[in-house]
Amino acid sequence: MDAYHFAKDKELIIFELDDVLYPEKDYLLQVYYLFAQFLEYSEQLNAQSIIAFMQTAFEENGIDHLYEKTAEKFNLGQKYKYNFDLLHQNARLPLKLLLFKNILDFMQSLVIDRKKIFIVTAGDSEQQLNKIKQVEWNGLEKYLTVYFSDEMKLTKAEIFQKILNDNNLQTNNALVVGANKFDEQQSKSLNLPYIVSLEIYK
Structure with missing residues (x-):
């Protein structure tokens, strides 16, 4: 999927963490x-x-x-x-977690194009934060805004809507990048455009 072309008219991109940005x-x-x-x-x-x-x-x-x-x-x-x-x-890992190469390239292109980047992740908040701290972000970390759905006690769909509201945007101004049926369902419940991370190519 040509996500670069697909993201051109979007103002913000929302990613999950596990198996989307890196292999869990x-x-x-x-x-x-x-x-x-x-x-x-x-x-x-x-x-x-x-x-x-x-x-x-x-x-x-x-x-x-x-x-x-x-x-x-x-x-x-x-x-x-x-x-x-x-x-x-x-855990303090022996090795840094490396982003999927296609995702790293994609996120770097988003920064160049001044798109807003959000991570919305489910699961134990301490564990998810620990993972985030140990990813090799290649300088991308300063452009990320992270939401922990379990900590906020909100569904992903509710957080997606909050992000849209906070940025005064409609669903067609955003894109969700996920890795499973649940991510897809949460996106589609709001009619948010959705793509699978491993299908992204230039």
Whole structure:
């Protein structure tokens, strides 16, 4: 999709975060790596075995019950569930999170064209902020305005409408970039133009 052409007549662009701006697995797999290192230190378990198990389980079935599966495999019980959850919120990653190349190019073009850029993200607000802090923004961070829907206790659609209202714009003046059916439904509920991030090309 030629998003560059599509965005020409828009005044602001709204992005989700996970799997829109960067691959969420790049964050999660580093969290699992840190957790495995923690268990090696705490329980004298082999970190490589743990991370290999967690990575396979994640790739096959996603994040659902990943702690429980790992705890069962390595006989941990619920002892480290708090640590596992806390790491998701405050992990200091070994590697920066890199934007998708097509998204980086697109966002840089938006800045050049003086478009307003918003991020509206769902999920645990502390965790989402932690991700944002560890993205390599290449100087784009000063042009971003971020809304956390869970913290605001609003739906994404309600935040989209707030952004439009605050900027005195109509739906045809904005564009939403998402990655899943939920993002699409929230956009379409307001008749906001919507595109899928991975389909953006020049």
